[in-house]
Amino acid sequence: MLSSYSTADKVLLALDCIIFGFDQHQLKILLIQRDFEPEKGKWSLIGGFLKRTETLDDAAKRILNHLSGLDDIYLEQLYTFSEVDRDPGERTLSTAYYALINSEDHKLLEDGDYTAKWFDIKEAPNLIFDHNEMVQKAILRLRRRAVSKPIGFELLPEKFTMLQLQKLYEAILDVELDKRNFINKVNALDILVKLDEKDMTSSRKGSYLYQFDKEKYDQKIEEGFTFKI
Amino acid sequence: MLSSYSTADKVLLALDCIIFGFDQHQLKILLIQRDFEPEKGKWSLIGGFLKRTETLDDAAKRILNHLSGLDDIYLEQLYTFSEVDRDPGERTLSTAYYALINSEDHKLLEDGDYTAKWFDIKEAPNLIFDHNEMVQKAILRLRRRAVSKPIGFELLPEKFTMLQLQKLYEAILDVELDKRNFINKVNALDILVKLDEKDMTSSRKGSYLYQFDKEKYDQKIEEGFTFKI
DNA sequence: CCAAAAGTGTTTGTGATACACCCATGC
């Protein structure tokens, strides 16, 4: 028999964000050290509770905006975690979201409630509750998405070099890629604009900067193009 | 500021199942005609509410078991839907699951509360709330999964012919496949057992029956094999 | 002139696709 509304149990629904960043070398996640119970002092994902008047996407945006001041962050719902004892405090479910932010351009806002810090995904501390599992799932999802949708650019500055893009994909996929093959493949996609500008910080010769051309990409998608790296 | 447990809102969490079946020709979904409000008389997915003492997976299994009597059904969490007005009755979120069942082997249990009926996915009626969206998402997920994990067998009888398997993939992917290429590909995977038995119902010559060899598959996965159709 | 990173093509191998005829059987 289907439960009716009146007899059904209500639950607390939390939302936790796996926030990815990239620092030119490694994929990072943003963690906070909890200044509140339970598990005070331990590292965890950034989270909050869903309000009655907002969608999960709204809640994720609210939490990310509060942390960064940004409101155009790429995010995607990952999974809803529901182990009965996952939170020792109270029966709480949590829907995990992952977000991609360009950690260079944007400073994190200060908040008295916690200390936020970037960790290399390979060197992240042990997290509370089921947050480790959330992070693992997020990494797998990011890997699948990054090769089939042009979301990698969200982790880079507006203008970037080919090498930066390659390093990003190497960090996400945790593999080494061949420079020539990578560049050939990216150029074949034909969705970047090569600028006249060069980045002179990395070498005497300087390397050309590129930009993702969203209009061109959308146009090609309309025509049946499939992004694939 | 992060909400604290005490001030956070509690919500009703429903669970809706997209139940896929296959009848040798088309991919089907199981729908019920609601005998209760709201939206009485309209078609909807099979669902229920999460109980305080169970996980979402538990709830999905409970709902499917109640419907079919089976408890070894393949299922996977899909997405949590959270539009504020998605259910006009009360603020309710719903986590959608999809399930794969072999509709031939198993009879559905009767239940006075509703009438369950199989619909071709291309001819399904309009559904209540956001259930159409759930179904669309489930189809896309199933397509991605079916080519990268050996879950298609869940929709077939224990023993099946190559043609049945091909028709299944054609229905899932909504494409036509070449018989020789399909069989070559499947044989190359080397995860089926060819039985000495033949299915004589479809032709005079009869066609060999095959079975999925889970042990062999698991073994190959251990060794780094990747399933890909 | 030299050190350091940027930039650039070709060859080879592998997997995907296209395609047509013979086989076995019951009637």
Next chain:
DNA sequence: GCATGGGTGTATCACAAACACTTTTGG
């Protein structure tokens, strides 16, 4: 003996992977 679906192999093409040298320029 014939109608019906079952079963099988090869040639071509497209994409993925391997691979090394030249260019630029600031010091």
